[in-house]
Amino acid sequence: MYPRQFDYVAPGSLDEAFGALGDTSKVMAGGMSLIPLMKMRLFSPGTVVDIGRIGGLDTIDDHGDHISIGALVRHAETASSGAVPTALATAASLTGDVQVRNRGTTCGALAHADVAADQPAGALACGAVMVAQSASGTREIPASEFFVDALTSALHHDEILTSVKIPKAGDGEGSAYDKLGRRGGRSDYAVAGAAAWVKKSNGSIEAARVALTGVGTKPQLADGVAEALVGTDGSDGAVEAAADRALEGVTVLEDLYGSEEYKSHLAKVYVTRAVKQALANI
Amino acid sequence: MQVSMTVNGRDVSADVEPRTLLVHFIREELRLTGTHVGCETGYCGACTVHVDGKPIKSCTMLAVQADGATVTTIEGMASNGELHPVQEGFWERHGLQCGFCTPGMIMSAAALLEENENPSEDEIRHGIEGNLCRCTGYHNIVRAVEYAGAKMRGEEPPAPDWEGGD
């Protein structure tokens, strides 16, 4: 299986890359989603702009109150670095398999915006901010505005997601991610999954963010759950009651891996698990 | 486009189309046919090789992406006619039936043992999660990796199942 013919450029700098981006071009990072799509000829860019040789994009940097994960940081590193908040690190560790995690990038998984991907949910729950750069400057896009629709992010055609910023976990904060994978257990894309971040003070939940993957038209926040959690003591009963609001504002879509009813059920199960685990991770 | 890389210690270069997949470069250009093509979609792992020391799926990487890289394929595992301990493990513990998945399994297992010299059964199963086998049911593959791990640590491998090992 070969992709259609394309022109290939491997710029050595971001400026060169911006110069190579055009109407029929596509950025390639790890290629773990792009190459299969091109091989199946579901997608045939005129030019592939391989950002893999641009220096300075492959590190996770500490900026005091937040970290930034560069565009070439692979899933394996996001998973194991120890610097990444648990929800996103766990989502990275459950992305694909060993070989996929050695090539695929966290930023690529976010830019790809797959409805059933793991890291978008982790990024949403962690309050990530996407840093998009183009020849005309830099934009910061909060995760909550980044995932627009199935396989559609807020990135413009001429932009590169150069890094993602994640607030560091502070006192009283915890996060977690869990999913049911398509191959059973936690393997492969999510049939349904959830990420959660909670902040507790004086015995009660002060703030929360909960995100769903696999169930709707895009990775998205379940704001109803967060709202229901705030002010409670985070007891099992409170978490289970809050999880009942998991599907507010979500259009549940059936797919090959589950009916609408099944996915709706799973959404609540995984929201419950993720929130309980996030509380346990404080 | 011109690509150059080191494959099993040998410097190679060739003129390829950008769309040439690394696995086709390895099999058709270099004629190293030990690396197999199973699913072509990135799922089966039969095409696993090491690029700069890490296992990757060569059906889901362009040859041009590997320009300048160091690549090891199954043909590079034995040295001076001696099997790599993982190869020996597959031989000694019947870790294969048809053998189609074996080159990829060996590359993944060898990489796992590089990172973790004494993996538990669970860690072995996770380490080869990107490799599918349609024949064995994985049991003897796990035993083969345990054998190799013991060998690499300089220990006596556990007795085979058929001689009362567990």
Ligand SMILES: Cc1cc2nc3c(=O)[nH]c(=O)nc-3n(C[C@H](O)[C@H](O)[C@H](O)COP(=O)(O)OP(=O)(O)OC[C@H]3O[C@@H](n4cnc5c(N)ncnc54)[C@H](O)[C@@H]3O)c2cc1C
């Ligand atoms: C066998 C297999 C199993 C998988 N299992 C899972 C799974 O369980 N869970 C999961 O979430 N994912 C899974 N994936 C997908 C994997 O996570 C991909 O690595 C990831 O989705 C894309 O990252 P990448 O760096 O490979 O991006 P690429 O494939 O290079 O690019 C993907 C898309 O994002 C764009 N893009 C990439 N980087 C940037 C950037 N920096 N700026 C702008 N645009 C960019 C590209 O233009 C393209 O449209 C699997 C893939 C395979 C092959």
Ligand code: FES
């Ligand atoms: S042939 Fe590459 S993963 Fe199956």
Ligand code: FES
């Ligand atoms: S031995 Fe036949 S596929 Fe594994």
